[in-house]
Amino acid sequence: MELLRKDPLREFAPQLERTSIQGYLWIVFLLAVIGLGIYAFFSQVFYGHEVTGMRDNVVWGVYIVNFIFFMGISYAGALISGTLHLFKTAWRKPIIRMAEFITIIALLIGPCFILLCIGRLDKLHYLVIFGRIQSPITWDVIAISTDIFGCFIFLYLSVLRDLAKLRDYELLQLPNWRKKLYKLLALGYTGTPEQKQRLNRASDIMAAMVIAIAIIVYSVLAWIFSVTLQPGWHSTIFGPYFVIAAVYSGSAVLILCMWLFRRIYHLEEYITKKHFVAVGVIMLVLAAFFGYFTFSDYLTKWYGSEKNDEMLIQLLFKEFYWPFIISNYIGVLLPLIVVGIAKFRTITNITITAVVVIIALWLNRYIIVVPTLESPYLPIQDSRPEWLNYTATWVEWSLTAAGVAVFALLFTLASKFITIVPVSGLHGEEQNEEAIV
């Protein structure tokens, strides 16, 4: 035990060295789901967007919902790890890398979904060649690419010490190319006081930057909706509302990842109930904010009852009744009850709550996007049912599943490349790092 405490890498090495049969099966399963998604993508390319459920009224559907959703969970790392880093929170160490992985992986998947909405992917480069700064989509392109870049640097800085450790750890039974890769990526970091100081400083700056960029990215995303005049979208609260919803969903995904990796890699020693409660409390606070913003938004729409807002709210309480209840009632109240009341506060309960929150927030985005498009200023008058009401097709669902599968796959592969729990500084060996107890 004493030995382990001195070198946690020894304990985590098997994670990197070996993949179990279940592990391989899992990867094959994910690849199969991704394969289905690729098939769906090609049928969309060959047969046109007609294979989706989107039509002239509901021009954006599940793809945009997924886009907002993945961009939202990418917030987990950005804001949570950034903030925890800046406040030097003692317990953050074992979970911070997961948060950063969530950020960067979700950030790579999210924009793919917006690409699926685009009718002419062959002209995608026009966004750069003919980009107009007046368009919120251009703001989005700039913001997201900056975010990916910033988050990548932040993640890289935080894994640098571990890469150096992996390079120096001779007992590691890995193919040569991987050892060489670690050496290359470690950038000659040896832990001299000067290097440490520079690294800490850079990490601090990037943590602050990443928080700011993430807020901008998510606000810009919200403005894509709120700059239009559509009832339900044209709202001043959308910027902060989206930001809060994003961190909220991110905290829930983080809890789910903690639970999964704790079980798969037997991290019970490192990720304890304390961590679940701590992130659970973050989730609780965000739930309260989210509930407040949601209430505030719908109250003003309902109370003034402008004709089109009224129609929208009627639609929400009729056609979208259950999604509305799950996302805006259960999704808000459940964390308050489960985390708020001490006796409910178990690891399992918190994880179940997190899963409900993830579903609730996906539905929340759905009932932001679809009902508004189904209730435009001029009533939709059409005889074709698919033009009146949006229903996602197998193509959209397959690609959604593929998105989740890519997320899981990249997460699995990342955890095979770098330990899911940071090994450097875990036990206070680094001067500037706090140890977990």
Added chain:
Amino acid sequence: MTVEDEFNKDQKNSRRQFLKKGLIAGAGVAAGGGLIAAFVDATATETGEKVKVLTTEGEIMEVDRGLLKLPRVSTEESHKGIPGRKFVMVIDLGKCKNARKCVEACQKGHHLPKSQEFIKVYLLQDSEKTSPYWFPKPCFHCDNPLCVSVCPVGATYKRTDGIVLIDNERCIGCKFCMTGCPYSTRVFAWKHYPEFDEDKEPYSPEASSPGKEGTVSKCDFCPDLIRVGKIPYCASACPMGVIYFGDVDEDTVTNGTETFQFSKLISDRAGYRYLETLGTRPCVYYLPPVERQFEVERGFADMDQEIIDRYKDTPYSKKNKP
């Protein structure tokens, strides 16, 4: 400098091709100084009806309507707008009976499939006690167009003559303009429709044809027709003369048979713009549905069940068609 001069430059190529084929009668070239070739489709047949066309030299000459070929200006040229013009449309709701000739003529003129309508006819009823009425809705060609503001690649643009056009060769199909437009005016090509292939002419944003899969299109006020002195398809096709088209600066609007002074018409008949509160400043005005010539019910007469079904969720149909 005439309008025709403007696009004549871009017609050089097609004219050259045309001349090469040697299809044109020598008389046409001699009389029109060559420009006439831009208008005349020698493969077509004569109808006997003459249309006046302005030549490069500023002369007015007559061409047979059947031979008339609509000019297809280049994309670059289509950005400029017709100098000195500001177009406007006036729709008289008192006369509309949902004959749908506007929709059909527009679809034919723009080579559109049945599922794409640049002009739609709504059955509106402002409130429970007020009367229902038929409401033809083209693009409003707003003076403050949100669709143009939000386009990330400049594929949709506002011209000096007030027309908002789409260049489907530039359009990436993000559909942001469709959510930006509060009037649900824009349509998307969800696949390649066979109707697109009917049009063999080169693409021009002024013609909005041939359509292209994965891009957005909409009512274009038919600038190709305006250039040869005609009013849009919808306006000329309407049997009731509901749709008037004209120029704000000339202060004139016409439905092909009647011509009115625009300002006087709007002032006398209490013309208004739809959803004025949104601040989009439309270029389409409506005359309130007063002194109706037809019962609303007439709009359902001799209509396909498919058309009747479109209106089944309207308050009118719910009340009158159990």
